[in-house]
Amino acid sequence: MGGEHGAESMEHNIVDTHTHICDSAFDADRDEVLEKAAEAGVSAIIALGEDLEDARRNLELAEGYPMIHPAAGLYPTILDLDKAEQMYSFIRNERSKLVAIGEVGLDFWVVKEAPQKELQKEIFKGFISLSGELDLPLNIHSRSAGRHAVAMLLENGATRVQMHAFDGKASAALPAVEAGFFFSIPPSVVRSRQKQKLVKHLPLSCLLVETDSPVLGPERQKRNEPANVTVSIQAIAELKNVTEREVIVAVAENTNLLYGNINS
Numbered sequence: 001m002g003g004e005h006g007a008e009s010m011e012h013n014i015v016d017t018h019t020h021i022c023d024s025a026f027d028a029d030r031d032e033v034l035e036k037a038a039e040a041g042v043s044a045i046i047a048l049g050e051d052l053e054d055a056r057r058n059l060e061l062a063e064g065y066p067m068i069h070p071a072a073g074l075y076p077t078i079l080d081l082d083k084a085e086q087m088y089s090f091i092r093n094e095r096s097k098l099v100a101i102g103e104v105g106l107d108f109w110v111v112k113e114a115p116q117k118e119l120q121k122e123i124f125k126g127f128i129s130l131s132g133e134l135d136l137p138l139n140i141h142s143r144s145a146g147r148h149a150v151a152m153l154l155e156n157g158a159t160r161v162q163m164h165a166f167d168g169k170a171s172a173a174l175p176a177v178e179a180g181f182f183f184s185i186p187p188s189v190v191r192s193r194q195k196q197k198l199v200k201h202l203p204l205s206c207l208l209v210e211t212d213s214p215v216l217g218p219e220r221q222k223r224n225e226p227a228n229v230t231v232s233i234q235a236i237a238e239l240k241n242v243t244e245r246e247v248i249v250a251v252a253e254n255t256n257l258l259y260g261n262i263n264s
Contacts, residue, residue: 013252014233015044015262016226017184018103018139018164018210021068022047022057025214025223034065037226041248043067044262045226048103048139050075051083055090059097069262071100073127076107076120076141084123088130095134099259101127102139103164106152109144121152128156137258139164147172154179160258165212167194170201177206182258184210187218187231189239199239204250208258209233 016037026033037045047058048071055072062070072094074087091101104127111120131138137160142149146168153161154175161181165188166173173183183206189195199207209232211217217224218231233251237244255262 013043014041014209014229014248015046015252015255015259016042016211016213016229017046017162017208017255017259018048018186019045019213019226020048020050020054020215021045021213021226022049022054022061023214026225030061033225033227034067037229038067040227040230042226042229044069046071046099046139046259046262048100049073050103051078052086052090055087055094059094062097069099069259070097071102071139072098073100073102073104073139074123075103076105076124077110079111079116079119079123081119081123084126088126091130091136092134095136098136099262100137100139100162101131101134102137102162103141104138105141106145106149107141107143108148124149124152125156128153128158131158131160136160137162141165143167150176150181153181162208162258164210165195165216166198169194170198173198173202177202180206182206182208182254184208185232185236186210186212186216187224187228187235188212188216189232189235190218191220196235196239199236204236204240204242204247205254207236207247207251208254209236209251 049055058070062068139162163183213224237247
């Protein structure tokens, strides 16, 4: 668990649990971005993908950078059963190298028509089933669909779940908290009343930190990067009236509970 390495190493036990480090926004200076993250105390990054190309890129990057831990998933707005089947197969084949399935889920911000929503749910259900089959955590996108995503996860027996950048009310999150799901907080919490309310209402025992780089940064128009995960930690500490140290320790333990000790 998080505490066994002693307080000294805990500063370097921060995991950015949701980032798109494969994004072309980092092609020019990825080395420097990762170096800056390490200097800020980030020891590991979970690299999420939106399609097969991202998934392959994340595996490549993980071979070159020990701090990168790859995930694979299909972004919820890609409503294509063939691509979903290809992704299911890819995840099965690469299971030993992956730390999560994601990002996957529901998006009712973009997808508004009933037939498309049903297709989105069918694809999502496939990923939930795969998570159980392979014992891999789910890293969930649920924009404008928080209640629906939580309900589907609970109905389909999901147990290892991270709700990324949850945009719903705390009341919509509570059934997920009771089920042992985790909620990751991005640096945009400093400019989002909704995220601030969520942090205040949810227990520290279910919080993780993420950046969703290159988006959801502390400043709207500026590229976000993994080093900014410290902004999330500071914000959680202020909102919950605890020390940053307490947040780092709790979040490290929560990350270990969901993902195992990916720092080792």
